[in-house]
Amino acid sequence: MQTVKPRRRQARGERRIAQLLDAAADVFATDGYTAATTNAIAAAAGVSPGTLYQFFPNKQSMAEALADQYIAALAVAHDQAADRRIAGVPLDDVINQMVDPAIRIASENHGFTAVFHFSGRLQSAVTDQVDGLIAIRVPELDPSRRRLIALVTVKIFEALLPAVLSASGRTRTEITGELKRVLRAYLLDISD
Amino acid sequence: MQTVKPRRRQARGERRIAQLLDAAADVFATDGYTAATTNAIAAAAGVSPGTLYQFFPNKQSMAEALADQYIAALAVAHDQAADRRIAGVPLDDVINQMVDPAIRIASENHGFTAVFHFSGRLQSAVTDQVDGLIAIRVPELDPSRRRLIALVTVKIFEALLPAVLSASGRTRTEITGELKRVLRAYLLDISD
Amino acid sequence: MQTVKPRRRQARGERRIAQLLDAAADVFATDGYTAATTNAIAAAAGVSPGTLYQFFPNKQSMAEALADQYIAALAVAHDQAADRRIAGVPLDDVINQMVDPAIRIASENHGFTAVFHFSGRLQSAVTDQVDGLIAIRVPELDPSRRRLIALVTVKIFEALLPAVLSASGRTRTEITGELKRVLRAYLLDISD
């Protein structure tokens, strides 16, 4: 009985948090992280600035919360493709299974690009995934070299993502294709 | 000869402009373009804010002036390697002749990375150079596809440049090597 | 009754607005509209610049808010004299009933003169009142000519008001008398 109230409170709080993060993602996407203002985010969420600070201690923390959301979404996608992550799968398939969900998640979450630039956590998470995949495919690779390759791979993805997202239709397909071509060429080169 | 007198006046101004641009490059490098403030630039140059505005109408114009400097420096480097830009040269040499001077110029000019992100002019200039080189090596390529490839190449360079510059010694060599590997693999892939 | 709570929040804000407008009127009166600075107004109101901008987007909007106050005060005075605004009243009485309240309001509101110069709204409101009065007294007058006469009347008032306000005692009475003399002579001239 007494647990009902707390639950409601938590529920309301979580709704608020979701609402604020959605607003933050929109504003980050529109103005960029730096130019985004907490007042604008609060306004976009339809609450007062004070309310925002009841849930987030500062702007940075909102970006990090979004980063966590994106990390979780990527993990889900990654796990769904887990069964094909074994050694024998063609590289093209692996790339598709990494790039396509990532692009989809970035498309569906307006703030993704903006947050990616500022969240070391998100970058690390993605890099870890890539690193793991390379480890499976090229087990003999030196771990530190592998890390470097993973980093480079992620940087390339980060660099081309905005172009992909701002395009649509045929153009988007083209640019996505180019991104995959780069990655395949690079990663094939390593395996040799 | 008669121009000496008028020039003396400009000389001070031109020294100031150089001084201000140096300061701007430093501040851009340290704080990033967005966070850089005109007051900080003026202070770094040892002049008052008003002096800055006698030569530059705003921050953006300073970035563009730096971009022009970098474009000029790149053009010089490019021209010096002109004799080897002919068709038969190995791809590795071409990449070396593009990447090494670019990294050198970026090393010598602190503001390069920061300006690169915000100056369409600088990005276009580099893209044009790359586009031209591809045209020589793979003349049968469709021009619009060639432009896309050039753009991707430049984005990759842009994405990895900060990592190169923030490293030194062996690590820098390693990362530079990785950058070249990516480009070689990608560009070889096209020629097929 | 239920509106009490929400109002309490606005109450502070509305007090601040009144306080800021009072301060603005003082500063406008002292320095003139153009020379008045928002920082000076904020300081005069005992608040920080940021607070001012929470309620007014700029200096102009403060002048307009004051203009609205003055328009309202003039309307009240005008309405109180409404019963004597009928056709048969002597011109002298009409002039007294226009000029005296206007001077009183201008005396009681330090910013009046300064705002009058810059607020088309305030000028229009006063001109409309005068226009209406002339319409009652000289109905056969062409409306566009009537408007012109009203405009001239208001400009004369505006031109002599500062002299009236900066005087006091006997001198003020004298200058006020001169203002009324001008208007009476001019408006009598028209009726002919």
Next chain:
Amino acid sequence: MQTVKPRRRQARGERRIAQLLDAAADVFATDGYTAATTNAIAAAAGVSPGTLYQFFPNKQSMAEALADQYIAALAVAHDQAADRRIAGVPLDDVINQMVDPAIRIASENHGFTAVFHFSGRLQSAVTDQVDGLIAIRVPELDPSRRRLIALVTVKIFEALLPAVLSASGRTRTEITGELKRVLRAYLLDISD
């Protein structure tokens, strides 16, 4: 022989002064006295700010120099009409001979209106002229009352001048007519 050089210098200096005052009048007319900047005036005159300050110690002094020009021009016009300034002349003629040249001079000198507001000297000079005329026509008038009437007359002129100048063709004639009507009615009233 030695006087040639100084003369040349003076001549050049006076040309500069005229050039600067013309520029100042233009800028005052366009932007108003307060908003006018000395840099803008110097630029409009085609000289450097330093040169401006070689001839005028500050902005105010330029307004005063212009005021002197206008006073001189008004004096010439006044003197030309001197023969009709005697007692018997109809009031309408006197008003015409005051108003018409003043409007002509204001038309021909863009800065007139702007300077009029800020130059006590110019206002006094005009007031003196009017005062003198009234003295001739109504010699029995108490001097201090006469001064007041002259002041009021000049304020009315000042108040309606911008409307006259910003109009043209028929409209200008109309407004000018209204100005004269006001003055005639007022001044006739006094003579009674």
Next chain:
DNA sequence: GATGAATGAGAGTTCATTCAT
């Protein structure tokens, strides 16, 4: 929890005026 008022340092920019050349 929620509100919105309040802060105040600091951003970009301007300008009358001075001074070295």
Next chain:
DNA sequence: CATGAATGAACTCTCATTCAT
């Protein structure tokens, strides 16, 4: 005389954050 570089205080306006209610 002329130049134009230099000044620096002052201006308008912003925003992350705090706090009374």
